[in-house]
Amino acid sequence: xxxxxxxxxxxxxxxxxxxxxxxxxxxxxxxxxxITSHFSVSRTAITKHLHILSEAKLVxxxxxxxxxxxxxQPEPLEELHEWLSYYERFxxxxxxxxxxxxxxxx
Amino acid sequence: xxxxxxxxxxxxxxxxxxxxxxxxxxxxxxxxxxITSHFSVSRTAITKHLHILSEAKLVxxxxxxxxxxxxxQPEPLEELHEWLSYYERFxxxxxxxxxxxxxxxx
DNA sequence: TTGACATGAAACCGAAAGGTTATATATAAT
DNA sequence: ATTATATATAACCTTTCGGTTTCATGTCAA
Numbered sequence: 001x002x003x004x005x006x007x008x009x010x011x012x013x014x015x016x017x018x019x020x021x022x023x024x025x026x027x028x029x030x031x032x033x034x035i036t037s038h039f040s041v042s043r044t045a046i047t048k049h050l051h052i053l054s055e056a057k058l059v060x061x062x063x064x065x066x067x068x069x070x071x072x073q074p075e076p077l078e079e080l081h082e083w084l085s086y087y088e089r090f091x092x093x094x095x096x097x098x099x100x101x102x103x104x105x106x
Numbered sequence: 107x108x109x110x111x112x113x114x115x116x117x118x119x120x121x122x123x124x125x126x127x128x129x130x131x132x133x134x135x136x137x138x139x140x141i142t143s144h145f146s147v148s149r150t151a152i153t154k155h156l157h158i159l160s161e162a163k164l165v166x167x168x169x170x171x172x173x174x175x176x177x178x179q180p181e182p183l184e185e186l187h188e189w190l191s192y193y194e195r196f197x198x199x200x201x202x203x204x205x206x207x208x209x210x211x212x
Numbered sequence: 213t214t215g216a217c218a219t220g221a222a223a224c225c226g227a228a229a230g231g232t233t234a235t236a237t238a239t240a241a242t
Numbered sequence: 243a244t245t246a247t248a249t250a251t252a253a254c255c256t257t258t259c260g261g262t263t264t265c266a267t268g269t270c271a272a
Contacts (some may be wrong), residue, residue, distance in 0.1 A: 006228095010119055010120045010121075010122075010125070011242090012114055013120075014116045014117045014119075015116075015122035015229090015230085016116075016214065017230090019116070019189070022193075023192075026192075026193065026196065030158070031248075031249095032248075032249065033247085033248060033249085034269080041230085041231070041232090042233085043248090043249080044231080044232075044233085044236075044250090044251090045230070045231055045232080046263065047228090047249080048231085049216065049252080051220095052229095054221065063249090065238095065239065065248090066239040066247065066248045066249070067247095067248060067249080068250095072196065074193050074196035074197045075197055077175045077190060077193050077196075077197060078189060078197055080186075080241075082189055083125070084183060084186060084187055084190065086129075086132075087128075087132065087180050087183050088187070090132065090178065090180035090183075091180045091181055091183065091184055098218075105249095121259090121260080123260090126236060126262085135271055137219095138218075138219065139217085140221085146238090147261070147262090148222090148261075148262065148263085149218085149219080150221090150261080150262075151260065151262080153219080153220080154259090154260075154261085155260085158259095171218090171268095171269065171270075172217070172218045172219070172269040172270065173217095173220065173269095174218080174269065175220080178252085185226095191241075195221095199237095212227060
């Protein structure tokens with residue numbers, strides 16, 4: 001499952017469990033077992049999700065004593081934001097056109 | 107493969123081919139074979155991608171003569187945008203805090 | 213009406229996704 | 243030294259993903 005660069009941010013956020021993990025880590029750094037306690041799947045399954053999130057550089061883990069603490073690494077979400085910004089002009093046209101112009105001026 | 111609601115917008119955009127299809131359809135309405143001509147996979151494969159995009163309500167198709175024309179349906183991307191907006195405050199803090207405040211005032 | 217074109221749909225395939233159980237190892241606490 | 247805790251890793255399982263080939267059907271053009 002490990003290897004390198006097999007998962008990107010788009011794949012990483014495709015799974016609802018992984019999105020929930022990101023939410024939890026957005027609040028604070030947490031060890032694996034504490035993350036697991038929020039779900040009904042096994043710790044092993046959560047570990048795999050964390051590996052996928054790691055590959056996508058959305059989280060990073062550091063070992064402290066016998067625990068492994070994971071924290072959010074939000075940078076790759078910028079890529080998603082850029083992708084999405086292309087489409088912003090296609091929805092709710094009236095308001096978003098103004099917003100689009102405004103953002104161009106930054 | 108069809109059924110109902112099996113794929114959401116997060117899963118739909120996870121695949122690079124599907125993202126490219128969305129780009130093509132953002133320019134204009136196109137028939138399946140014309141879409142297929144932009145890729146190296148079979149028409150059948152593209153049809154399946156279109157089904158998945160349809161389930162996620164990201165595209166819609168209408169039949170005209172012997173062709174089936176697909177067009178972009180951008181609304182579900184708003185859901186993605188909302189999800190993402192939660193995380194905006196976590197990156198490039200300096201600038202985005204101001205932006206965050208500014209957007210609150212709309 | 214006879215092809216050619218555009219799509220639909222079924223059957224199949226290998227690989228990956230998402231999960232499990234079981235076993236091993238390192239660290240902390242007693 | 244012993245035990246409990248936290249994680250790592252391997253093996254395995256079922257379902258889905260992304261793709262193919264094949265065949266059927268509807269529509270347009272000559």
